[in-house]
Amino acid sequence: MFEIEIVNDGTVAVDGRLDAAQAVKAQAFLDRVEGQCVLDLAKLEYVSSAGLGVLLKTHKRLMGAGSGIKLINVNNHIHDIFRYSGFDKLFEIVASSD
Amino acid sequence: MQKKFKRSFDELRNIVAMTESVFREEELPPGLRNVVDLATEELFVNMVTYNTESKEDILIRMSPHEHGLEVSLTDYDVERFDPTSAGTVDVDAPLHERTPGGLGLYLVMKMVDSIHYEYRNRQSKITFIVNRK
Numbered sequence: 180m181f182e183i184e185i186v187n188d189g190t191v192a193v194d195g196r197l198d199a200a201q202a203v204k205a206q207a208f209l210d211r212v213e214g215q216c217v218l219d220l221a222k223l224e225y226v227s228s229a230g231l232g233v234l235l236k237t238h239k240r241l242m243g244a245g246s247g248i249k250l251i252n253v254n255n256h257i258h259d260i261f262r263y264s265g266f267d268k269l270f271e272i273v274a275s276s277d
Numbered sequence: 278m279q280k281k282f283k284r285s286f287d288e289l290r291n292i293v294a295m296t297e298s299v300f301r302e303e304e305l306p307p308g309l310r311n312v313v314d315l316a317t318e319e320l321f322v323n324m325v326t327y328n329t330e331s332k333e334d335i336l337i338r339m340s341p342h343e344h345g346l347e348v349s350l351t352d353y354d355v356e357r358f359d360p361t362s363a364g365t366v367d368v369d370a371p372l373h374e375r376t377p378g379g380l381g382l383y384l385v386m387k388m389v390d391s392i393h394y395e396y397r398n399r400q401s402k403i404t405f406i407v408n409r410k
Contacts, residue, residue, distance in 0.1 A: 196293070199322045200286040225311060227318045228384060232377030239372060256311045263387050264380060265368025 183208045186219070190251075194222040197230030205230065209237040214246050221252035221275065231264055238270060249273070278302075281334035284325045289318060292337060299339045305346055305409075312388045312407050313339075313346060319381035320350050320360060320403055328355040328401070342406050345390070349404040357396040360403055361386065 181201035182194040191212065197205055209216070216237070238248045251273040253261070258274060261267045278299050282288040296313055299305070317337065324335055333353035340347050366383040367374070386392065389405040396402070 198286075198289050198318055200289045225314060227315055227322075228377060228381035229322065231380060235375060235377055239375075242372060260315070260384070263368070263384055265370070265375075268369070269372050269375065 192219045196225040199229035202229040279338035345408040352401045
């Protein structure tokens with residue numbers, strides 16, 4: 180299961196598992212986002228390299244236009260994946276308060 | 278437990294269901310799940326994406342190991358490709374130089390505790406172990 184939507188304050192919220200089967204859906208949604216993008220990962224259970232590719236492609240596109248992606252509510256497991264991938268040096272990341 | 282899966286990303290949900298079942302039956306620590314899920318997905322996706330000449334299903338076997346869980350993926354009627362010899366990724370490169378390619382296998386090598394590749398009779402088998410921490 181994977182869901183992605185814009186919530187009330189303009190934040191993009193994701194829910195579930197962002198794997199290779201869901202990457203096309205995530206990319207299609209994020210391709211429509213313009214300007215600064217705050218991505219709430221509080222309900223993201225899992226991400227694989229396919230999901231990382233979606234984030235990287237979108238971040239590069241938005242950075243080229245002077246904005247980018249900010250990742251918030253990042254849990255420990257997801258943060259480990261970002262750290263191993265070097266994404267912690269590429270993205271502004273706010274950890275989960277849990 | 279072992280099962281065969283079709284060469285489709287849609288099978289990922291069924292692979293996750295198999296992993297859930299193994300963890301429940303073997304009472305494995307939930308903390309190992311994400312590493313097992315990630316390594317299994319990355320290796321399966323690699324086989325589906327690059328071994329396009331084969332029409333055979335991919336066999337996944339999960340069995341308890343002395344220190345955790347052993348997982349093997351076997352791909353039939355394929356050319357040799359050793360994921361453990363895949364090139365490294367410069368994770369310190371700046372954003373404009375970064376591309377997603379190769380990141381999956383790089384993460385597998387970083388996160389599992391051991392990994393082994395065998396190729397025999399056009400069968401490609403990769404086995405990894407994730408230990409209880």
